[in-house]
Amino acid sequence: MISSADRRDTMRAAGLFAAASTIVVCLLWLPFGFGMVGHIEEWDILSQFTRHGVFFFAGEDSPLASHRLRPLTAAPNAVAYLLTPDSFIGMHLLQIGALIGKGVAGAFMGYWLLRSRLSAVILGLLVIVFPADTMQLSFRSFHINWAVALGMAGVAGLVYAYDRRESGQRGALALAILSSLSLAISIQIYEVALIFVPFPYLLLWAREGLRRTIRVTFAQLPVTLAWAVAVMACLIYIYTVLRHGATYQSNVLGGQATNFDALKERVATFLYIGMGRSIFAGWSDAIMILIEEYRTYLYLFACAVVIALVLAASSRASRVAGEAQPESPSRGFALRVILVGLVMTGLGYLPFLSSPAHLAISQRIFLFSTFGAALTTVALLWLVFHGRSSRWIIATGTGLIALGLSTQMFQFHHYQQISDGERKVLGEIVETLPSIAPTSNVVILDGSQRISSFWLLRDNMFHALTYIYGTPVNSVQTCTSPSNAWQKIDRFGRPGRCVKIPGGWAFVDGPAASAPGEEAREPKLRIESKDEDTAIVRIPAETSPAHDVAYLHGDDPLSRRYRGIIADRAWALGFNQFKSSATSDSFRWDVARWWNLDVPVHGVGWRDGEWQTSGRFMKRSFAWSNLPDASLRFELAPRNTPYEVEGRIVSIAPGTDRNTLTISINGSDRIPLTWTSDKDFRASIPAGLMIHGSNEAVMHIPVDGHFFGIGMAVDWIKFSPKP
Structure with missing residues (x-):
């Protein structure tokens, strides 16, 4: 095991890891600010808070009973809501905190394993900016980022607990208990975090070998038991929930084919998509985004300079501390680390193979693969630059981190544009309807033709208006003008029809349609609303940024949320790097x-x-x-x-x-x-x-x-x- 001097020095490295992670996350937020808002499930949860009050636990009697397999799934949203109930700034701050937490935890694991501040910082920053997943920055993955951060923190804490226990230092058991609690909370937020359970022992094997890993695991039994008790408690809870009624997960996974062809297809998906995108294809996308989407590289170049300075400072700190440089480790050790990284990458993707709905996407399913893929990348750098000056790894690390950052900034820009569209639509509604009666049916005649995608409030307008107005809304129907398409999607993904009838509105299915071999279903009247119970909102073809003076000074929930979410407010440090x-x-x-x-x-x-x-x-x-x-x-x-x-x-x-x-x-x-x-x-x-x-x-x-x-x-x- 490492010496006492190295163990004491570990804590001194924490400041470096936190500073480096904070700098990169701030560089990511700087061009965009805090204008991004919710897109899909975020509005649903805010609507639940409006109707039922803030809750942290998704139990059997909660509004999110179907999600009780992950009972703390809404807890990060609840904390953000309590911080800033009238804006998304709380979510921004906690999202920033989660990314910094992932970077720091990743760097600590890297430092424990690689004994080099430079390599640890590169690893931590790659965890933050790794390009494989395309939903790290959307608030849709807000709770998942916290699950990943807490799971990684638990793994990092446990391996250090083993070290402290081996050297007879005090506090090892307390650290093990805190680490195990962190893992348990992570699993309760998002059950896929169970993949972190074997990570401490994979890291032990990579550094110490199999025989010593087994010895440490059993010799320091209190540390191992703390981890095992936390895992068993989570597994018992999951088993109990699954025995008592359907859950979101059982509905998603039910009725799947398990024949050989399906198994062969999943194996190919795992190898080519799961592992392939994590290690290679994410980077190729990053290069193409950099070439095809950016109109100026000025800010990105400035970011690269800052990153290079951070890595240079990390390298200098490594030399001062007399730590191992990339040229020192053996090739055998580097290969063992690569193998561990690949196994961790595979474990991070593996749970999603059970869900066909997730196999067709790249959003959130690579977040749990990121640490393993980043570790593999750093170990490959060690192999490539074996025996060379650390300047080579600084230059290459700067390039990779800057490339990953460029992809994350484009991702931020993408979700910011969706948010801008949402704000324009919500602004038109709020400025037309100063209030909504509890019995009113809101009918939106959308001349802008924006509300036709699930990303742009088509399926969540009811939840968004419930939260924005601070009171439950009876019903919301959206009709795209001039085609009068009712944005209530049927089983074939088609809209229905809005029909103006004498004395009110009727909402009916689209024209009769069928799948091959089926009888066509005739259109049916689904909803009818009388004129006296209907509040009409007409959204013009050309929407403009919201700026209604009447809402800029009020103190009611609608005015506060108009100012905090809808009103157009330029970000002083913002500038556009992308083509339009x-x-x-x-x-x-x-x-x-x-x-x-x-x-x-x-x-x-x-x-x-x-x-x-x-x-x-x-x-x-x-x-x-x-x-x-x-x-x-x-x-x-x-x-x-x-x-x-x-x-x-x-x-x-x-x-x-x-x-x-x-x-x-x-x-x-x-x-x-x-x-x-x-x-x-x-x-x-x-x-x-x-x-x-x-x-x-x-x-x-x-x-x-x-x-x-x-x-x-x-x-x-x-x-x-x-x-």
């Missing part, structure tokens, strides 16, 4: 160019984005049209020249005739599409049809009522000046 179609003469619509960073459709007539494997490591997005007139709205700064629209499809419904497809621009006559291959189309657009600012393209695509009521699956569409 509003200042470009061309526009490309992809459901998502980057895996699972889905861009909400600004338009109507499209199902939510779907993903399929494209090659062994990559995914491809597409969206099915589900209305005969599927629209897209986009900003453009066009040239006064003819334009060309070109695109690619993934598939077409059997009953849809591709030769009948046309497109119209800003209300123009229909322009036929010409097919250049089975998958590719194009059309010429006369000069003058594209306008400066907002444009609307409508694709006229017949839908097949006997094939899920859909027409064509579009991969991408591009509008650009003719060469």
